[in-house]
Amino acid sequence: MSERLVHGTGSLFGRGRMVAHVVCVESSDGLVLVDSGIGLADIREPQRRLGRGFLAAAAPVLDPACTAIRQLEALGYAASDVRHIVVTHLDLDHAGGLGDFPAATVHVLRAEHEAAMNRVTRNERERYRPEQWAHRPQFRLHDSAKGERFLGFELVRAIVEPEVLLLPAHGHTRGHAVVAIATAAGHLVHAGDAYFSRHELETPPSCPPALALFQRAMSVDDPQRRHNQQRLRDLKRDGGDRVRVFSAHDATEFAALRG
Numbered sequence: 001m002s003e004r005l006v007h008g009t010g011s012l013f014g015r016g017r018m019v020a021h022v023v024c025v026e027s028s029d030g031l032v033l034v035d036s037g038i039g040l041a042d043i044r045e046p047q048r049r050l051g052r053g054f055l056a057a058a059a060p061v062l063d064p065a066c067t068a069i070r071q072l073e074a075l076g077y078a079a080s081d082v083r084h085i086v087v088t089h090l091d092l093d094h095a096g097g098l099g100d101f102p103a104a105t106v107h108v109l110r111a112e113h114e115a116a117m118n119r120v121t122r123n124e125r126e127r128y129r130p131e132q133w134a135h136r137p138q139f140r141l142h143d144s145a146k147g148e149r150f151l152g153f154e155l156v157r158a159i160v161e162p163e164v165l166l167l168p169a170h171g172h173t174r175g176h177a178v179v180a181i182a183t184a185a186g187h188l189v190h191a192g193d194a195y196f197s198r199h200e201l202e203t204p205p206s207c208p209p210a211l212a213l214f215q216r217a218m219s220v221d222d223p224q225r226r227h228n229q230q231r232l233r234d235l236k237r238d239g240g241d242r243v244r245v246f247s248a249h250d251a252t253e254f255a256a257l258r259g
């Protein structure tokens with residue numbers, strides 16, 4: 001794999017306190033995005049695509065220059081260079097950019113795809129926005145392959161062998177996953193929304209109360225969500241310099257990785 005990784009943000013939330021961290025990997029099979037952030041269509045039609053609840057709660061900075069597509073174009077790439085998008089989950093702040101890369105195959109856990117398509121609960125009707133996949137992306141659904149383990153998680157499968165791996169970590173949503181990216185220096189682990197604040201991976205963990213409350217309210221399986229955080233804490237401790245774990249929304253982790 002090329003060493004090059006591009007860390008873009010789909011959007012800034014809450015006046016810079018949070019980001020939507022999109023990673024671009026130059027892999028042996030073209031560009032691979034991990035998550036897609038907020039997309040151009042979301043910025044054009046925020047009320048319809050993102051919903052009033054999210055807009056009021058997150059106060060996102062809706063600037064086209066912050067989208068993954070515009071940042072990749074600024075680096076000289078075209079949308080068609082993105083062959084694969086691996087999503088940690090399909091919440092609106094992770095799936096909004098899918099339509100900016102219509103030719104990409106979208107990799108997701110089957111349980112997450114089912115949850116997003118069926119939107120059974122009120123919470124799911126709010127968090128999943130069908131407008132974001134109205135362009136009918138080519139989804140590739142992945143099942144859990146129990147038994148195989150990798151970095152303390154059950155290995156689902158390599159999206160691009162052996163560089164990009166999808167690891168199930170349900171709890172925040174029914175089919176939430178963590179994505180591991182192999183580099184010469186070790187693994188980058190995009191933890192999606194498995195945690196929100198870098199302090200949650202410290203020992204002992206801590207989290208601003210409002211953020212802790214929000215995560216509990218948004219989770220579909222809170223004990224499992226907390227178990228995932230413990231696995232990530234162990235991974236960070238045991239991995240040393242060879243593993244860098246970061247969440248989708250922590251602005252400090254984002255700044256440190258972007259360098």
Ligand SMILES: [Zn+2]
Pocket residue numbers: 091093094193248249
């Ligand atoms: Zn999120």
